[in-house]
Amino acid sequence: MPRRRLFRAAEAALAVLLLTVGTACGSRLPESDFEHRERASPAQDRTPIRVGIVTSATSPVGGSAFTGPRDGAKAYFERLNARGGLDGRRIEVRECDDGGSGVGNNTCVHRLIDEDKVVALAATTVLDYAGASRVSHARVPDIGGQPIGAAYDTWPHLYGVYGSLAPRDGTTGWDGKQYGGTEVYRYFKREHGARTAAVVSYNQAASAAYARLVEQGLKAEGYKVVTEQVDFALPNFRAVAADLKEQGADLVFDAVDSHGNAQLCEAMDAAGVEVTAKVTNVQNWTSTVQDDYKDAPHCRNALWATGSSRNFEDVGNAAVREFREATKGLRTHSQWQLEGWAAAKWFTAAAQSCAPQGITRACVDAHMNRSQDYTADGLLLPVRFERLAEPPKSRRTCLSVARWKDGRGWVSQGDMDRTCFDVPQLPYQQ
Structure with a gap:
């Protein structure tokens, strides 16, 4: 699939x-x-x-x-x-x-x-x-x-x-x-009891659009969603981190660039924010995490990645x-x-x-x-590859999940062939 x-x-x-x-x-x-x-x-x-x-x-x-x-x-x-x-x-x-x-x-x-x-x-x-x-x-x-x-x-x-x-x-x-399906959100809800999720974005069109898509999927899975938007030119990630702590977010998703992600993690560490997962995607599932997040050890060890392929580690x-x-x-x-x-x-x-x-x-x-x-x-x-005349309303979808741990790198979480969920398929436009 x-x-x-x-x-x-x-x-x-x-x-x-x-x-x-x-x-x-x-x-x-x-x-x-x-x-x-x-x-x-x-x-x-x-x-x-x-x-x-x-x-x-x-x-x-x-x-x-x-x-x-x-x-x-x-x-x-x-x-x-x-x-x-x-x-x-x-x-x-x-x-x-x-x-x-x-x-x-x-x-x-x-x-x-x-x-x-x-x-x-x-x-x-x-x-x-x-x-x-x-x-x-x-x-x-x-x-x-x-x-x-x-x-x-x-x-x-x-x-x-x-x-x-x-x-x-x-x-x-x-x-x-x-x-697209909501299996990522279902996974953290079912497997880790997450209930509150934050979505961090810039006040920039593409970033805001991406954040809305994530918010849509989270709400479909019954999450309380906290939206955090920062100025594109002068982002105040410290204010975001303080609010994340006050709101008690279990998960943090983002629609910001790699540099912004590192700054966000540093701010979360400085504010003492503890989350179940700081969730990223397959493009950021790399061996460079130790260096990319060198000034945010706590947030770094809360990084999780999801995808459709077996963990390269x-x-x-x-x-x-x-x-x-x-x-x-x-x-x-x-x-x-x-x-x-x-x-x-x-x-x-x-x-x-x-x-x-x-x-x-x-x-x-x-x-x-x-x-x-x-x-x-x-x-x-x-x-x-199929050519369905109508879009599917729901599908059984599996996913690969890994989390970062210092000294071990990306550690697989379960078997991707068995981490599967029946989830709704939601429309989106790019």
Whole structure:
């Protein structure tokens, strides 16, 4: 099932906010993926298989904001090539940095599709996917991209890493509306007895819109919601922290940038605010927490992250261990890297199924279009693509949960395949 939950799906609005802040201040491929293959006969095609990766690597949001999926995908392909490639053929990665702009994105799409003739795109992670319609019209499969915007719930031939139930006929979602569940809020209510939740935002349009979506989901789950808004230019997080303490908030959600989050945590520590969880999302599920929140030890150890993929620190799992071994040369690790690795793995599974008749765009796309309950050997919650005529009113949805603990990093909380809830699906617009 796709994991388009209300809390995470609204991250498109937050991405726009971060841009403003930056300028202002199916089938599973087994371990045999990586086994040496017999040498191809002279008549066999040995030309490299070209795959494109588009990333907003130098966007105004910051140099490392969007690069995690790219790094994970490249690590997978490098490991695959080192062990013989795919059916004796190397994967040739063609990268393009769109600079975080729509113009740059269209330029990347044109270059990769029309000039480099890539078979597919993988692990697309961009601020403005302006070229999505061009990818779709060219019938180039885009596999395992991050749904920062609405493109993966709009266009055919685009297969987001969390799946989609929308018709994807050129119109976003259903009549312009997308739907997401409330499982994150249900989890903290059921598992930790949370009853009061605070939502902190800036007095800025994108931030306020994101906060309203979170508030909507919390109220649907019966929470008392405390809204806290700070001035965008001169945020007074100390006042927010004092009110959080007075209101007795169990949970804190936010619609502010990373720097603001660190300031908020520092203010919460200074005011002695104790919460069940300071909840963040998959994009901030990284190994850099110790440094990012170095001046807020109490708040830092109250950080929780939720997502749709297995914790990148869960090295007791064989698939995670394989990912970590292949990426041990990276300076930091993140959940987005793991999801990029899964995207590359997904492409490889599709391409492998096409090898007997020829690895073409059409064949890879047909395989992806049939994908049901793909898990990348357990790294992802089951992903599927359907085209429902009407949006679901409710769904059974699972989630991955981890919390930060100094000295241990991100610690998984339960089994993501069993942490599941039947929750309503609420409409939203990006």
